[in-house]
Amino acid sequence: MKKRLFLLAALFVGVTLCAFAKKSATKTPEPKQPKYVFYLITDGTGVNTLQLAEYYRGQCQGIIGRVPLFMCANYPVYGVSATWCTSSDVTDSAASGTALASGTKTYSNAIGVATDSVTPIYSIATRVHEMGYAVGVGTTASVNHATPAAQYAHNRSRHNYYDIGSQLPGTGFEFFAGSRFQLESAKNTPENRKALEDGCAKAGYTVTKGLKDFEANGRNADKVVMFQDADIDNDDMPYWMDRQPGQVTIVDQFRAEIDFLYRKSQQKGYKGFFLMNEIGGIVDHACHSNDAAAAAYEVMAVDSCMRIAFEFYQQHPDETLIILTSDHETGGLTLGRQSGGYKLTSDVLKYQKCSVYEANKHMKELAAQKGGFDKLAWEDAKAQLAADFGFWEHVKIRPNEEKRLRELFDKTVSGDVADTKSLYASNKAFVAEALRIMQDKASIGWTTGGHTAGLVPCIVCGVGQEQFMGHNDNAEIARKIGRLLGLEM
Ligand SMILES: [Zn+2]
Secondary structure, eight states, X not given: OHHHHHHHHHHHHXXXXXXXXXXXXXXXXXXXXXXXXXXXXXXXXXXXXXXXXXXXXXXXXXXXXXXXXXXXXHOSEEEEEEOOOSSOSSOOHHHHHHHXXXXXXXXXXXXXXXXXXXXXXXXXXXXXXXXXXXXXXXXXXOTXXXXXXXXXXXBSOTTOHHHHHHTSGGGOOSEEESSOOOOOGGGOOHHXXXXXXXXXXXXXXXXXXXXXXXXXXXXXXXXXXXXXXTTOOSSSOOOGGGOOXXXXXXXXXXXXXXXXXXXHHTXXXXXXXXXXXXXXXXXXXHHHTTOHHHHHXXXXXXXXXXXXXXXXXXHSTTTEEEEEXXXXXXXXXXXXXXXXXXXXXXXXXXGOOSOXXXXXHHHHHHHHHHTSGGGXXXXXXHXXXXXXHOBTTTBOOXXXXXXXXHHHHHHHHHTOSOOEEOSSXXXXXXXXXXXXXXXXXXXXXXXXXXXXXXXXXXXXXXXXXXXXXSEEEHHHHHHHHHHHTTOXX
């Protein structure tokens, strides 16, 4: 009898517990739809690229171990992502940008089109704009470069810059920002650039160049395209380590976008904002050049933006989602390259005072002052290398290293050696050699001037953050964001 009572009681408790469990399971709240979405991309940044900045900071403080970036220490989710595209395991920015924008993988070079190269694929940015979100698209590269272009344009090739740029005004997105419009060499004329800017103005955009112009005319405009100063003749904004006072930096741009989009989002008819910014647009370009110092400092600029985004999150914790990921790794960066005596000596990079792009520019300016490279003396070139790379005084240069630099310098003077080309830069052979020596001194290796299939980070905070834990995939990241916003991508 006792036994039967006990069984009945156990059954009752079991059923009640089951019912309770069921009830509480159905009660698990769905994540709220985020009102403010930051979709941030650091181009060409693998997990090692972030590690480079952390170890560099540690070594500069004389310690062994990481000094964590703000984002790595404070964002609750650090996942990883794979980046393959349909044409290769090693993607380019166009295919990966499209996958990140839309949740659909495509082939290298494709901007917002499917593998048939024709069928348009629509981005989350386009879809949420239709839903009533104020949308911003920014980058440290040009506004029609692959990653931002994938947010708004459709073209079988990323290299059709003019056509891609001409699609920008039709989006009606509230904010665009970047260096300027980039043009393919066949169409690279001031008239064509002006035609693209005029197209924006006709569509109701205020086009500003430089910070002063933005403050005076752009900050309270209805829709804005924010460019860098017109006198910077470059398709990229300056590297973080090369920035000059008064120039628009990514931090200025990012703050301007947040203020602008937040103001918009509080106006009648708006549901919130969606900001895609390629805050690390030129980490990729530094890595294509195999320039570790420029890459490390660019990552620190990305980290400054991540701190700003986090401050916004702290003010709106229940309504904000921040995601940072990358479209692919660039350079095959390795931290440590000696087969005997394991070491990383990246603190030597502190003596490099500018990017290789800027160092090469300094050398060309010096040669121009002297009347051409054929008039440039080795002692003058040597002094410039000393100023830009810290060679001889701070960074010990061995006789065989100086011999090689001197040989390449002599061949440059006599016109017997071509410039060393990387994807986004072309440097004098002896300047490129100086950079190579610098990587050697830092014990940093690069396996390629192109991209790799290495894992990239996925760093997340806010509404729905748990969805991005662990191993992601670029297209999947977009679909997850889409779902949080009520979209099937
Ligand atoms: Zn890329």
